[in-house]
Amino acid sequence: MNKFYTLLLLSGAVLSMNAQQINGSFDGEWGKCIPWDSKGNTTVVGTTPKGWTISNVYPGIKVEVGTFEDREGGKAVKLTNKEAAGQIVPSYITLGTPWATAETKVTTVRKADGGTWGGQKFTYHPDALSFDYKRDNSHGKENATVIAYLWNGTWTQKDVPANTAIGVLSYGTATKVDMTDRDRNVLGMEKTTAVLGGDVTSTDGATCVAKINYAITGNTKKLVAEGEEDKNEYEWVSKTIDFDYGDNADAKVEKINVIFSATNYFGDRKYIVANNSLSIDNVKLVYWHGLKSLKAFDNDGNDAALEFDPNVYTYNVNSTFNDWYVPEYTKKGAGATVETKYDAKTAQYVITVKAEDYDAETNPEAVSTYTIQYAKPSPTLTSLSIDGHEFGGIYGLANEINATGKYNDNAEVTYKTSSEYATVEKSFDGKTLTITVSEEGTEPTVYTVTFEGKENNAVYQIPNSDFEGWTSDGKLNEGWHSFESATGALASFASFSPAPTMIEDGFEGKAVRLRSADLMGIAKANGNLTTGTISMGSTEPTDAANYNYTDRTNVSGNLPFAGIPDAFEVYARFTPGTARTLTDEEKANGTEIKLQGRIQLILHDNAPYYDPELDTQAGSKIASASVLIPETAKWTKFNGEFNYVGEPSDKQYMLASATTNPIPGASQDDQLDLDNVKLIYWHALSELTFDGKAVEGFNADKTEYTVKGNLADDSNKIAYKVKGKGANASKSVDLENNVLKITVEGNDISVNADSKTVYTIHFDNTSTGIGSISANETKNHKVYTLGGVRVNGKPAAGLYIVDGKKTVVK
Template sequence: MNKFYTLLLLSGAALSVNAQQINGSFDAEWGKCVPWTSKGNTNAVGTTPEGWAISNVYISKGITATVGSEIEGNNGGKAVKLTNINAAGQAVPAYIALGTPWATAEVKNFMPTNADGGTWGGKKFTYHPDALSFDYKRDNSNGPEDATVVAYLWNGTWTQKDVPGNTSIVGTAKKVDMVDRDRNVLGMPKTNAVLGGDVTSTEGATCVAKINYAITGNTKKPLADGEEDKNEYEWVSKTIDFDYGNNVDAKVEKINVIFSATNYFGDRKYIVKNNSLSIDNVKLIYWHGLKSLKAFDNEGNDAALEFDPNVYTYNVNSTFNDWYTPKHTKKGAGAKVEAKYDAKTAQYVITVKAEDYDAETNPEAISTYTIQYVKPSPTLTSLSIDGHEFGGVYGLANEINVTGKYNDNAEVTYKASSEYATVEKSFEGKTLTITVSEEGTTPTVYTVTFEGKENDAVYQIPNSNFEAWTAEGKLNEGWHSFESATGALASFAGPMSPKPNMIEDGFEGKAVRLRSANIIGVNANGNLTTGTISMGSADPKDAANYNYTDRTNVSGNLPFAGTPDAFEVYARFTPGTARDLTDEEKANGTEIKLQGRMQLILHDNAPYHDPELEAQVGSKIASASVLIPETAKWTKFTGEFNYVGEPSAKQYMLASATTNPIPGASKDDQLDLDNVKLIYWHALSELTFDGKAVEGFNADKTEYTVKGNLADDSNKIAYKVKGKGANASKSVDPENNVLKITVEGNDISVNADSKTVYTIHFDNTSTGIGSISANEAKNHKVYTLGGVRVNGKPAAGLYIVDGKKLIVK
């Protein structure tokens, strides 16, 4: 026995190893061998190694057969020697097993008959060993005969009825129900020489793996020339694989191992007396390698590795493609295989752990195969500038041209193909340069060239009456839909998405019609916007779907100059069919209303989405919206803007119309729109004189009279302007005793009618008449009571001086 292996088994580590092993050293103290018989024998016959049973036979008191003995093992220690003998006129086979040996015969007329035997049962065991290794010496000098190695793993139970289980000198042998007899577990056919009745098994019982190996010849030590023959035999090492057939994944519950000095399942009449088999160092082997390995280049072609199970490093002259991962088969029924690609090293690593692997007690039971690929240059898998996602399903070009202007506050987001890559960006002239680099690779450079084009800011949405259409039936300015969409699924927008249609029966002239439709089982809303549609997902509710201001595209945004107060739109809506609510929506009390919506968002020079993102609300200036219920007739809807921020020197209008404010809520809706108009108020919301409301004030009324003197009391007029961007100014007309307030709407520069003039007349009637000297009066406006202007120094009398009746002295 190998000394190191002996020490291992005797150490504390042996406790965990034994769960996957059998006691094959034979070095521990041998104990009494009590042969099993169906009559319950308790008499010992010789000795046997711990955990094993030798096929010694007890016939009756004084009649026994001892076929096994303790000898010196290979490299020291102990081993077992099995020797076939004759006893009571019968050949007794010598074997040792983990199960229980048994033998039977009936002596009639001094001749043994009905002889049979073998092994039943085994040890509890749950692992999947791949082979059995052992050292042996074989002496068959007494006649040609094969020795045998039998081992098997199984689950379930086989039971054979009426098996005789003892040797009877007088009468018949006692029969028992034998459990897990070797022949039955191995599925061997029953012959006339095999005793016992019917065999049954539990449901699913399976012989998982087996060995039935014949040891031929002998291990006699070769003689050198002239050397004397001392009839010496030498130790030989042998390893035999288990045959799992198709049961490699089957559960294992029990094991039996048998070493026999004769043909174990052969005819007993061929047993040769005194032939022997010595056994040592029995061990279960667990493989931790690969039987095959095949790798591919990034186009799926065979990389021709020239695989050798004992070679652990390979190279593939190609980058890795996870569509074509390496294929492999393990060597080891219970081995565990882990395979993973490491993007940092460009290595595909396959780790094979034997079933008996343990990091502390058996750390060497592991093999690691490494396939080195060419490390790819890192790339951008996505690039978005101000919400415009470039690339889509066809990947990202290295040179990109855009029609808009680059903004210093542009929101540039991206994802790199490698988490270990670094990304640097710089802007010079018209070009944004993005460099993606990683150690050990060639950097990848992307250039985005901005042409700098930008539309003039407007106060009204172009083509807001929907009269301008192209010959192909598209709105030719101002508005956009799926045909100009961006995002990962933009290439599918044309043939699949519900495009806007022109209708002739608008509120005035032509109008636009939006429809929702069910496309391949998914509801798609009708959609129209002054910005750009992003199609990032097939799920309508996904946050990757939105309208946005695309500042990279001259036609993908609407620069806006005004600060409107409201908007109006003429619309009609025909509802379709709502989708079914999910269980979660039902639990939350969700209700799907069939209604269209138009929403306008004014924002500053920054990215903006609709639906709105919390991270962008700081760029919002104002918004207004209207919900459009079912209506068959053209109906005017008005929405007022709610200002949450101040107007910006550079700002954009993102207007969106949809067949339902809930994405994917319904199908077959129809929303017609016409005459969208931004409204700029130019009126007074309040008018006071001397702190009190002017009698009869109404924003629409423009003529008022107050009692007072224009010269002295005009500063008592106060007012408030109605209109976020409106401006007001005052002017006086002394000759007519009036004060005028002119209110101009925010769009006055492009709309001369965007103003209202309020006139306040001053009633100069006084209850008393004062006086003034002629010298003083000549420096004022003096009129006769008939309204004639007096120039110079007036004569004494009653005049109207600066709007007041005075006596000139």
């Protein structure tokens, strides 16, 4: 009797044949046993447990070879070989259908055969079969048999005689049928002359997935101590037998059959011994949930020598975990599932093995957990970025880093840690940024970034903007940068990217050429030139990890800028290549790839800035200007005006970028030639008025004007507006020559003396004659020296400007 099954029955639970178990307790109510034969027998011969059939037969008389016996308040199956009409009937029980055949003439028998066909629907992969048995073979030496098998598909044998045909004057003739899933056929046993039936066929792919064919030898007779009476008692023994899956552990299972026989099931019938018996109870399918082997490695990939024992569930490795060298194992359990997980917080690698019959509610114990305890590593930084400069790349991050630029209190510092449980602290002492990464139970890891504080002087023009300066190895030697100085995770692959090249036939002298290229099918890379630094973070061109930026940590990675430019000009040529194929999403969105180059200039304050621009950095933008360069074979001048969205800053940078296409990875084999990039600072008037009205004939390029009025009295009626974001204007008065001058200086006047324009306004109502007046009469007049200085009080005798006219004072 099986207590587990008893509990299930008491609780009303029912085990389905489609579930992971079979009914092996035999304690429930037994039903009628109606032996099957090819003639359609309906005679009941004894009883049989639910789900099973005992090999009782009805060859004209009832032969009952199996029944139950009491055991511990429950039932067990007792199988006994019996003699009937001079023949020994084998006793067995099966999940399939027992059958027997013979043709007789009076008491003579020929063509005897039998066994089991069919089975039960089943989908699991049990690893073993366990049962209790009691064996009595005292009536003659003979083995009992345990057979079990799992399979998919169907075998069919033609013309199998499957009933007992009784004859008197001649032999009876058995009725033949096509038999499906006969035990011998599923198990792949050879057909002999003693095996009846015709040809055997199977469905495509039919497979015997696993099998057991086990002989129970001897008996279980209770040993009798010396002097004790032999009561001929037999005791129960427990047994577990593994299924043999061969190479089919992953094969699909559709059916199962289990057979217990009191004789050698597939042996010669003439050796069956009458009255030998086999009692069976507590039949269960066993599902393993352990490991057969386990191997772990240290951080360098060396064997950690665990001394594995399947029944030991905790191990220690004196090394940190490296996910390049994860533990290796083999499971015990054909249908078992294995889950693995490394817990960075505890530094434990956990292997959870669940049997195929695991269920959190009904069978929660069908699981084994193996834990490998590693040494907990100190947390580290897996990435560090300061103002867009990603330090480290694919070769990792050094603990001591030197940066040639400056560190700013408002610098944008981002990072990732090796452990989500780590904490990070930052401190700055004016030169060195210290980053401490800590986690409970480990030693902290300290990183230092020392800034040398070097910085270039702010300029009004981009250095080497005529592209005449090149190094001996063919690189621009000042002002501009490309992939050779890139940062980011993929910076070490910069040599594969298309580098700028020098050409001799520039607009004036030398020039620079940018080309786009297909990088071995991995990506299409635009030609790229910048006054900042290129970040190479991804092989996908449109990835946000790819951008140009002002790198304030590197003295060569940024361009401090002093000017407030109004426009720029550039000479360019562009030869288009081949556009890439649009994705389905781009086609659906109406995306169009235009083959054109672009140069863009962005002026921003003392903060990180990227191109392509980020919305989060919008507050740092001061102004920008750009031009698109279509196909043109000749050098052509392009002009772009700056659009100011913010106010100039005391500390600002110019981020200029030139590319073969404004869309990343848009095409290949484009060619963009550039020369003479020049920033323009306007120094002109945009408006000139006299007494509230526009001065007649005003044009910003015209510098001489005449107005009707009195210079001394009307100079304040001259008003103007300046053209130029950073331009300044001043007025001067020349009373002797009746002239007012307006001098407009461009923002770059400090480095360019020609950056100014002087406008002259003449006043035409002064007299050409010279009158006279006595000194006493001057008190009611405006009197100026010829140098324009007003005279207060009584002037000395001489020539003066009186009320705007030259007058002799006596």
